[in-house]
Amino acid sequence: MWRMFVLRSWILVLALPLTSSIVFKGVVADPSGTWRITRVFDDDMQLVGIDLEMRILPDGRVEGRSECGDFTGTWTVVDGHMHFADLRPGTTPCGYAQLVERKLFQALEEAEGCQRSGDELYLLNRKRHIVVLRAT
Secondary structure (H helix, E strand, O other): HHHHHHHHHHHHHHHHHHHHHHOOOOOOOOEEEEEEEEEEOEHHHHHHOOOEEEEOOOOEEEEEEEEOOOEEEEEEEEEOEEEEEEEEEOOOOOOOOHHHHHHHHHHHHHHOOEEEEEOEEEEEOOEEEEEEEEEE
16 A cells, blocks of 8 residues: 555656646647737737738738738747748838737747637647737
8 A cells, every 4th residue: 555655756756847847839829710810919909090901821821911011920830939031011100009010020030839729719829829810
C-alpha cells in the first residue's frame, strides 16, 4: 500500500512540470473571413471613431479597408506561428486614421497566433489579445 502511494506521488511530481509548462504556439483557429476590427492593442475603434475592416483569405492574402483607402498584405503560418507580411497601406491622405492604420500594421506584424470565440477573432502575441475582430 505504501509503495503504491509513493509510486503515484512520484508520477504526479514527474508529470506536473509537463502539464504546467504548456506554452501557446501557433494558430489555433482558422482566421479566414471578413472582419471588422474592434480593438488594436488597447484602443477601442468605436471610441476612437475609426472604421477598419479586413478580409483574411484562405489563400494567404489579406485585404482591408480604412479611411486611408484599401490596404493589402499576406499571412502564413511559419514554424507554427501566424505571420503577417507585405502590408501595404492605402494611399489616400487620412490624418489621424493613418496613425491608427500604422498601429494596426504593427499589431499584425507582432501577431503569433489567433483564437476564435463565437463571432470574434483574437490575434495573439504571448497569449495577449493585440487585435480583436468581429465577423461582419
